[in-house]
Amino acid sequence: MSGYEQRVAYLRETIKEISPEDALRMVEEQKALLIDVRDGDEIKQGMPEPAQHLSRSFLEMRIHDVCSEKERPIAILCAGGLRSLFAAESLKNLGYANVYSVMGGYKRWKEASLRSKIPAQLNERDKERYARHLLIPEVGESGQLKLIQSKVLLLGAGGLGSPVAMYLAAAGVGTIGIVDADIVESSNLQRQILHGEDTLGMLKVESAAGAIRRLNSAVKVQPHPVYLDESNVLDILSEYDLVVDGTDNFKTRYLINDACVKLGIPNVHGAVYRFEGYVTTFTTSSSAPCYRCIYPEPPPAEMAPSCAEAGVLGILPGVIGLLQAVEAIKVLLGIGSNLAGKILKYDALHHDFSVLEVEKEEQCLCAKHPDEIEIMPIEPQVCAV
Numbered sequence: 001m002s003g004y005e006q007r008v009a010y011l012r013e014t015i016k017e018i019s020p021e022d023a024l025r026m027v028e029e030q031k032a033l034l035i036d037v038r039d040g041d042e043i044k045q046g047m048p049e050p051a052q053h054l055s056r057s058f059l060e061m062r063i064h065d066v067c068s069e070k071e072r073p074i075a076i077l078c079a080g081g082l083r084s085l086f087a088a089e090s091l092k093n094l095g096y097a098n099v100y101s102v103m104g105g106y107k108r109w110k111e112a113s114l115r116s117k118i119p120a121q122l123n124e125r126d127k128e129r130y131a132r133h134l135l136i137p138e139v140g141e142s143g144q145l146k147l148i149q150s151k152v153l154l155l156g157a158g159g160l161g162s163p164v165a166m167y168l169a170a171a172g173v174g175t176i177g178i179v180d181a182d183i184v185e186s187s188n189l190q191r192q193i194l195h196g197e198d199t200l201g202m203l204k205v206e207s208a209a210g211a212i213r214r215l216n217s218a219v220k221v222q223p224h225p226v227y228l229d230e231s232n233v234l235d236i237l238s239e240y241d242l243v244v245d246g247t248d249n250f251k252t253r254y255l256i257n258d259a260c261v262k263l264g265i266p267n268v269h270g271a272v273y274r275f276e277g278y279v280t281t282f283t284t285s286s287s288a289p290c291y292r293c294i295y296p297e298p299p300p301a302e303m304a305p306s307c308a309e310a311g312v313l314g315i316l317p318g319v320i321g322l323l324q325a326v327e328a329i330k331v332l333l334g335i336g337s338n339l340a341g342k343i344l345k346y347d348a349l350h351h352d353f354s355v356l357e358v359e360k361e362e363q364c365l366c367a368k369h370p371d372e373i374e375i376m377p378i379e380p381q382v383c384a385v
């Protein structure tokens, strides 16, 4: 027996092998994880429908991201049932207690006519375009595909919406909706870099769509040149996976908050005033606070300056908008930690970043069942920063 044959014989004795049917049963009944460890090229023709792809070469490096519970059953599948033996041994050595190898691999899975899927793949153009994302394990090909399939709605194509739109488009977010009923004015150009002198007088959503198209023609832009109110907010927001709030008037913020809470859509919120900016993320987690947890009621009108009267350093919404874009990407990819329950405050005049903790309020609207949440009327105005 060669050394290799001896190793395989040893692995067959020490690793539990199960049939594809048993693997499927474990996934359905015991919440086991089925991991397909074949290479990217091998899965193009198909893979088990309930499997996650984690190629053999990255298995040890990334298994923790896929499964952090060491007791959870894991079934490993390859093409014919050999590589999965080696992979299973490696996971056992990493401390995973219940690891199995699927006998006969994907060949036998197909012969048994179990459910398969053709995984989505990046085309060659996208592989080149997003090469720097593909190099980051936390993004990779599956993360990039997620971004391409994501739909993000920007509330306002102004100071905050400008950098968010540009960077989300550059990152490959597939669908970007923009709500803004205003036209481009010369006083906008001090900060709203989506627009230019050649688009003065144009609807901001049209000007923004042109800028996004120049940067990434694959992005689908959905313009909504309307003022948000209680009659249209649910219809518009419900088409999207995530909302980036760049509006600057309080009433619209409450409207967006209430609609996001009702619909279960994460909302990345930003605000700027003179030299100060704030970012926070309202997620759909039941323990996370919403905008009303922080500000239960709108301030009186005389206390709430709008963009036209408050003034803002033109660069500041660039900084805050980019922080919103980072939050949006993390939430879409489900990576890292986000600003749920925290407000990140930036003081540009004194180069100071600070984080304030905020609690969920038990009496707040976000503690209610979504069906009980009523969308209350607001004054019909959306003002982009």
Ligand SMILES: [Zn+2]
Residues within 6 Å of the ligand: 289, 290, 291, 292, 293, 294, 361, 364, 365, 366, 367
């Ligand atoms: Zn709340």
